[in-house]
Amino acid sequence: MEDAxxxxxxxxxxxxxxxxxxxxxxxxxxxNTGASTAVMILAVVxxxxxxxxxxxxxxxxxxxxxxGAVSAVSSADTYxxxxxxxxxxxxxxxxxxxxxxxxxxxxxxxxxxx
Numbered sequence: 507m508e509d510a511x512x513x514x515x516x517x518x519x520x521x522x523x524x525x526x527x528x529x530x531x532x533x534x535x536x537x538n539t540g541a542s543t544a545v546m547i548l549a550v551v552x553x554x555x556x557x558x559x560x561x562x563x564x565x566x567x568x569x570x571x572x573x574g575a576v577s578a579v580s581s582a583d584t585y586x587x588x589x590x591x592x593x594x595x596x597x598x599x600x601x602x603x604x605x606x607x608x609x610x611x612x613x614x615x616x617x618x619x620x
Contacts, residue, residue, distance in 0.1 A: 545619050552612045559605045566598050 541619050545616055548612055548616050555605055555609050559609060562598055562601050
């Protein structure tokens with residue numbers, strides 16, 4: 507008779523352990539939902555950065571050496587090359603570098619979270 511009581515108690519402990527396990531699983535689902543929300547937000551930001559990067563790259567002028575490469579004057583000695591950072595071309599180049607770095611970092615973070 508005592509063995510039957512121990513079986514019931516053991517079954518009760520198993521039920522309590524199962525309930526605790528279900529609670530942990532529910533907590534894991536809630537945590538996963540939070541991560542999936544962050545992934546969705548980062549994915550939207552990634553798409554926006556991608557579109558902006560495409561626009562910035564299309565706004566840049568083509569970089570062909572042309573006949574300037576044949577002449578003896580190096581491009582480092584011109585007024586344009588010294589003040590390039592203050593121009594629209596310099597700003598577009600800087601924004602392209604920043605946007606590309608952000609794109610790669612956000613893509614990496616999304617990969618880690620998912």
